[in-house]
Amino acid sequence: MRTVEPLHLRLLRVLRDEGAMSRAELGDRLQMPRPRLLAELERLVSLGYVAEAGLAASRGGRRSTLVELSPSLRFAAVDLGASSIDVEVVNARLEPVAAYAEPADIRNGPKVTLQRVNELLHKARVDGAYERLHAVGIGVPGPVSFRDGVPVSPPIMPGWDRFPVRELLTREHGCPAVVDNDVNIMAIGERHGGVAHSVDDFLFVKIGTGIGCGIYLSGDVYRGTDGCAGDIGHIQVDSHGPMCSCGNVGCLEALFSGAALAREANTSARSGTSPALAERLAAKGVVTARDVAEGAVEGDVTCIQLIRDGGRRVGGVLAGLVSFTNPSMIVIGGGLAQLGHILLAEIRSVVYRRSLPLATGNLPVVLSELGPRAGVAGAAVLASDVAFGEAS
């Protein structure tokens, strides 16, 4: 059974997403009687969430005063990847006031990794980015129990299973924290400030070290019964395909992902079928997915073919998911989105050919707009939502 969104949450979100406005505008936006709005605003001002923001531009008559979210509100947004930490501190409008990005190995475990997150956040405070944090949002590369704030049996995160991530961050920073899957926060970011803005039903497909899918249905992230919905990297696409790290054969991400592409690129470089990759291998000793992208831009036939083969695999899985969920949009993000329009063209071609015409009649398949920032952007949205939720 559905529950209604509380008034204070709607009010704070409007100010976050649309900025300062007059009480009259706010009443119109929320379709709320003025006395109730004024009482609620007064309460939120006294709690420190909302502040006066000067006078509106004159339109004749008495000029009205604007209200806005308190300029001192600060949220921390953290995106943990398999091999990276991205941290931002953002203001009430979710604009970054401090940002750090560095390589890190998630396999170092939760203590080392979260200690580094905390160090970066303390550095931000020393640098003047905030006095206190009002919430922390964090995404991790594995399944999460959203309710409990802990990773659950994450395959590539040894030592993280049921580690109390939310509790540790809450204790360290004295504010609420929220933990989600890395692909979900990317989808949330893209819906808040990217290409999927205000789209209620879409799939965000992350193609990076692994492959995963964020699912927006009826305007909400769908996380599944155990928090692992969207785990499409292990859908079998070739029963005679290579062994996957999960123990099965022919999984999508065993055939196409950052790791799989690097492996095939090295093979092509060594066998000499790709001059562009052979050249890069000779120069660097190893080639990666990025080299394939660069080779394709130069017109190297093998590089283009590798990307097309991958696009065909991803497209095949997405065609099934389009028939299944009938979404309004598909967004492609993650590191391999850098493979750009060749990848996109192949995915589109397969999806449009193989899904029900009714479902693809008006289905954009597009690249992420926020790119590598999608994750922290979504973590910031989650953090602000959880902070606003406390203002009840």
Added chain:
Amino acid sequence: MRTVEPLHLRLLRVLRDEGAMSRAELGDRLQMPRPRLLAELERLVSLGYVAEAGLAASRGGRRSTLVELSPSLRFAAVDLGASSIDVEVVNARLEPVAAYAEPADIRNGPKVTLQRVNELLHKARVDGAYERLHAVGIGVPGPVSFRDGVPVSPPIMPGWDRFPVRELLTREHGCPAVVDNDVNIMAIGERHGGVAHSVDDFLFVKIGTGIGCGIYLSGDVYRGTDGCAGDIGHIQVDSHGPMCSCGNVGCLEALFSGAALAREANTSARSGTSPALAERLAAKGVVTARDVAEGAVEGDVTCIQLIRDGGRRVGGVLAGLVSFTNPSMIVIGGGLAQLGHILLAEIRSVVYRRSLPLATGNLPVVLSELGPRAGVAGAAVLASDVAFGEAS
């Protein structure tokens, strides 16, 4: 953004699903202050939805009077299959008071088919099943715009595209009507009174003439952007497989469905590989999926293998959908569910082996409890919901 369920809808549903109860019990169930409840009940009595139902059993002290849904409420529930019409008239508790089932070809078009539906309903009135209908719910074997109450580009329903089914039924019976996809109504039926009772996230897989999937997410049917979510029959499972009626090759339902199974059964009967099927072919001139089921029960190796092959195909697709949606339950229904435990065992085996362990740790894969009645049962639920919605 979510909307709250109106009070009158919650109240009427509780009386529908739990039967007569005292005002005090009702107040407890709905967690509602007594004055508001009494006012709402009075309103619903005056509208003819609710009636007094005598005295509760004595528990000492003054005996309280019970309220129940009006005994004269009647809903029509219609399930149109590719080759069948099922019609029921049900009372306020959704118990059938009249039922008709007959073969019919959906390709005869909407006018002929709906005229027959109307004839059956008028017959029910003449037979005393109702004085007037309060709503009609109908399921059709194709995609539906739930909002508009019309089929949309249904592949196996020539002449039905955008035909105003809801409007015609509303006009004919002078009450609201609601149109949905046949698999969705089966899922709704199974959740209301079957094996998926009170399960919020599950997949209902219908394996019959074709294959489709009803999707319950967070307690609601998910219909997708264009009303065609769940169309899993055309997911490709073998790029070298047979041509499908949709024009693509190797679709799930081209490999396993009532039609595909009958085709393979006839081949096996003719080639002599299956004694059980050869015998039936000699006796009847043709064999169907039902003969395969009977042959399997007798231990015919070919029949068992045909069912296992089909289960493997379905299981492969479901494994991907389990990874994608992480549901709490999978229900198998439709005509081929009669293939029973051999089919179920094979589907389970593939799903448990191929999906993420976290998603299958506690995932029942079970047969429909309502069987052929699932569709009308769900249509009745939809009809009552739409009637209750009018009581605002």
